[in-house]
Amino acid sequence: MFLDMVSQTRLEYGFIGYQVPVFPRASRSARVRVPIRKKSGNNEKHAFEILVSVAGDFLQEGETFVPPNCKKDQQNACKNRVLKEQEDEIQSSKCNLSDKETYNEKTLSGYHQIRTVNKFSHAPDQFNLKPYSSLKGFDKLANVSGRNANHSSELGISSLISGEFSVGQFEDARAELSIIQTVKSETLQPTGSLDALEMDCKPPHYFCSGSKTSLFKDWTTLGPSRRSDTIETVSRDDNGNYMADQRIKNLSSSRRWRVSPNLNDGKRRKIFHDGRTSYSRQRSKRISPLKRRDFFNQCRFSGSDRGFQLDDRFNSAADKRVDDDNYCAAIRVASSVASPHPHPGSRDRNVKLRIKSFKVPELLVEIPTTATVGSLKRSVMEAVTTVLGDGLHVGILLQGKKVRDDSKTLIQTGISRDGKHRNLGFMLEPRHAQIKLPRCLGEQGITSHATSFTLDPRTSSISLDPPVAGCINGAQRDHHLVPSLPNISASTTLPNSQSRVSVPAISGEALAVVPIHHRAGRREFVQRRIRRPFSVSEVEALVQAVEKLGTGRWRDVKLRAFDNAKHRTYVDLKDKWKTLVHTARISPQQRRGEPVPQELLDRVLAVHAYRSQQQAKQQQLKSGV
DNA sequence: CTTAGGG
DNA sequence: CCCTAAG
Numbered sequence: 117m118f119l120d121m122v123s124q125t126r127l128e129y130g131f132i133g134y135q136v137p138v139f140p141r142a143s144r145s146a147r148v149r150v151p152i153r154k155k156s157g158n159n160e161k162h163a164f165e166i167l168v169s170v171a172g173d174f175l176q177e178g179e180t181f182v183p184p185n186c187k188k189d190q191q192n193a194c195k196n197r198v199l200k201e202q203e204d205e206i207q208s209s210k211c212n213l214s215d216k217e218t219y220n221e222k223t224l225s226g227y228h229q230i231r232t233v234n235k236f237s238h239a240p241d242q243f244n245l246k247p248y249s250s251l252k253g254f255d256k257l258a259n260v261s262g263r264n265a266n267h268s269s270e271l272g273i274s275s276l277i278s279g280e281f282s283v284g285q286f287e288d289a290r291a292e293l294s295i296i297q298t299v300k301s302e303t304l305q306p307t308g309s310l311d312a313l314e315m316d317c318k319p320p321h322y323f324c325s326g327s328k329t330s331l332f333k334d335w336t337t338l339g340p341s342r343r344s345d346t347i348e349t350v351s352r353d354d355n356g357n358y359m360a361d362q363r364i365k366n367l368s369s370s371r372r373w374r375v376s377p378n379l380n381d382g383k384r385r386k387i388f389h390d391g392r393t394s395y396s397r398q399r400s401k402r403i404s405p406l407k408r409r410d411f412f413n414q415c416r417f418s419g420s421d422r423g424f425q426l427d428d429r430f431n432s433a434a435d436k437r438v439d440d441d442n443y444c445a446a447i448r449v450a451s452s453v454a455s456p457h458p459h460p461g462s463r464d465r466n467v468k469l470r471i472k473s474f475k476v477p478e479l480l481v482e483i484p485t486t487a488t489v490g491s492l493k494r495s496v497m498e499a500v501t502t503v504l505g506d507g508l509h510v511g512i513l514l515q516g517k518k519v520r521d522d523s524k525t526l527i528q529t530g531i532s533r534d535g536k537h538r539n540l541g542f543m544l545e546p547r548h549a550q551i552k553l554p555r556c557l558g559e560q561g562i563t564s565h566a567t568s569f570t571l572d573p574r575t576s577s578i579s580l581d582p583p584v585a586g587c588i589n590g591a592q593r594d595h596h597l598v599p600s601l602p603n604i605s606a607s608t609t610l611p612n613s614q615s616r617v618s619v620p621a622i623s624g625e626a627l628a629v630v631p632i633h634h635r636a637g638r639r640e641f642v643q644r645r646i647r648r649p650f651s652v653s654e655v656e657a658l659v660q661a662v663e664k665l666g667t668g669r670w671r672d673v674k675l676r677a678f679d680n681a682k683h684r685t686y687v688d689l690k691d692k693w694k695t696l697v698h699t700a701r702i703s704p705q706q707r708r709g710e711p712v713p714q715e716l717l718d719r720v721l722a723v724h725a726y727r728s729q730q731q732a733k734q735q736q737l738k739s740g741v
Numbered sequence: 742c743t744t745a746g747g748g
Numbered sequence: 749c750c751c752t753a754a755g
Contacts, residue, residue, distance in 0.1 A: 645749065671743065686743075691749070694746085 467526055648683060650692050655712050658689060658696070659719050667693065667727050696720045 481495050512519040512529075519529050650658070661677035670686035678684040699707055700717035 642750095647749070668744070670745095687745095688749075690744075690746095 645683070649709055652710065652712060652716070654678075654681070654684075655692070655696065655716055658692060659716050659723070662693060663719065663723050667723070693720075697724050700724075 481492070481499060483492055483495055487495075514530060521529075657677040658673070661673040665672050665676065667690075670690045673689050674684065674686040678689060696712070696717070697720055699712060700721045704711075704714075
C-alpha cells in the first residue's frame with residue numbers, strides 16, 4: 117500500500133532526459149549498486165529507482181537537472197529559478213520570525229511550518245540531541261585506540277552520531293548537537309571563543325528543472341544495464357557563478373536526498389530517506405566480513421577504563437581526502453585545549469581537545485500542524501542523522517589548511533603547542549569522495565600511534581587523549597600561529613545551507629512514512645575494502661597452512677595462520693589460494709605484483725594437484741558405488 | 742556461519 | 749575483493 121503510494125508520488129516528479137553518469141569505478145564493487153529484484157516484473161519501477169538513485173547521488177548543492185539539449189539561456193533560467201526560490205524561502209522565513217510559540221503543547225496546532233523552523237533556530241537548547249537511553253555502543257567506544265587522532269575522532273564522531281539519540285533537553289547529555297541557524301557569515305569569523313565549535317554545512321539543494329511533458333517512459337529506457345555517460349548539471353563555482361558542468365561529483369551525504377521536484381507548485385522539495393536505520397545497517401556491513409561476534413571479541417577490554425583496541429579494519433576509513441571543499445560540511449575552530457606546561461622535547465605530552473559541541477546546519481522541517489510533538493522530534497532527529505549520520509569523515513584544519521597526512525603526529529603537525537588551538541578546526545567531509553584514494557597499508561611498517569578517544573560524562577565532552585609517539589620536529593613547533601580560518605563561510609551559508617525534511621500530512625505517526633524508503637530497498641553505498649596484496653610472507657604462511665590442512669578448511673587455515681590478521685578473512689584466504697593456483701599456472705611474464713617465489717608456487721601446484729587427485733578419487737568412488 | 746565458485 | 753547459493 118505504501119509502496120504504491122510512494123511510486124505514484126514519484127511518477128509526478130517527471131524526471132527526464134538526462135543520462136546516467138559514469139560511476140566512479142575504482143573497482144567494480146565500488147560503484148553504486150542498485151538492487152534489482154530479479155523476480156519483479158515492474159521494470160518501469162526499477163528504472164525509476166535507478167534514476168532516482170543515480171541522479172540524486174550525483175547532484176550537488178545548487179545543481180539542477182538540465183535536459184541534454186539545454187541551451188545556455190535555458191541554463192540561466194535554471195539559475196534564476198534557483199536564486200528566486202532561495203530568496204522566496206528567506207522572505208517567508210523572515211516573515212514569521214517574530215512569532216512566539218510554546219512547546220508544551222501536545223500537538224503543534226497553530227504552529228506555522230516556518231515558525232517552527234525558526235523556533236529551532238533560536239531555541240537551540242530545546243533541540244539538542246541527547247543520547248538515547250544508554251548511549252548504545254558508546255560505552256564500549258569509550259576508550260578507543262586507533263592509529264591517530266584523525267582516525268579516532270572520526271570514529272568517535274561516527275559512533276556518536278550513529279548511536280541512537282533522541283531529541284530533547286540535554287542536561288544529561290554527553291554530547292550536544294545544537295541546531296543553529298547559520299545564515300550570517302559573521303558566525304564563521306573567529307571569535308576567540310575556544311569552546312565554540314561551529315559547523316557550517318552546505319547541504320545539497322537541488323531541484324529538477326525537467327519538463328513535465330516528459331514522462332516515465334522517457335527514462336525507463338535507461339535500463340539497469342546502462343552505466344555510463346554523463347549527467348549534465350548546472351552548478352556553482354567558487355565565485356558563485358553558475359555553470360554548466362559535466363562531471364561526476366563525490367557521493368557525499370547528498371546521496372541521502374532524493375530529488376523530488378514538485379512541478380505543480382514550482383517549489384523545491386526534498387524527500388528524506390535513508391536515515392538512521394540504513395546507516396546502522398551500513399555500518400555493520402562495514403564491520404563485516406568479520407563476524408560481529410568476532411568484532412567484539414577482538415576488542416581488548418582493559419579493566420576499568422573499558423577501552424578496547426581497534427584493529428586496522430578501520431584503516432579504510434582513515435586518511436580520506438576530499439577534493440572539493442565546496443561540500444565540506446564544516447568549518448571552524450573548535451575545542452578548548454588543555455596542554456599544561458608543555459615541555460619541548462617531551463615525547464609523551466598529550467593534547468586534550470574538548471569538542472564542546474558540534475552545531476549542525478539549519479534544517480527545515482515541514483510537518484503538519486496535526487502532527488504530534490513526538491513526531492516532530494523524530495523528524496528533526498531524522499534530519500540531523502541524515503545530515504550527519506554517515507558518509508562523513510572528519511577532516512582537520514590547522515591554520516586554515518587541511519592536514520592531509522594522517523601519519524604525522526600531532527606534534528609534527530603543530531597541534532600540540534601552547535594552546536593555540538584557535539587555529540585548529542574539525543570538519544566533516546563527504547566520505548565517499550575518496551573511494552578512489554585508498555590508503556594502502558602494508559602489513560608491516562605500521563607504526564601505531566595509539567590514540568585514545570574518551571568520553572567524559574561529567575563535562576559532556578569528547579576528549580582526545582593521544583599519547584603522541586614519534587619524533588618531534590622542532591621547526592614545526594615554532595610557527596607563529598595566526599588565526600586564519602578558511603573562508604567557506606558566506607557562500608556556503610544562506611539559503612542553501614538548509615535542509616528540508618518533508619513530513620507527509622499523515623495524522624498521528626507522521627514519520628511512519630520515512631522508513632518506507634528503507635523497506636523499499638534503498639540503495640546503499642558500501643565502501644569497498646581497501647586492497648591489500650598478500651605479502652610473500654603471507655603467501656608462505658598460507659601455503660604452509662594449506663599443506664597441513666588441505667583446501668576446503670579455510671576457517672581452520674585462517675585460525676591457524678592468520679588469526680592475528682584481522683583483515684584477512686577465510687574467504688580472502690580461499691580467494692588468495694585460488695589466485696595462487698592461477699598464478700602458478702601462468703607464465704612468469706604474465707604475473708603481476710610482488711613476485712611470489714617460484715618455490716612457493718611449486719608447492720601450491722603440488723598441493724593443488726594432490727587435492728584435486730584426491731577429489732577425483734572420491735568422485736570415482738561415489739559414482740562407482 | 743562456512744564453503745565453493747562465479748564475477 | 750565482492751557476491752551469494754547451498755549446506
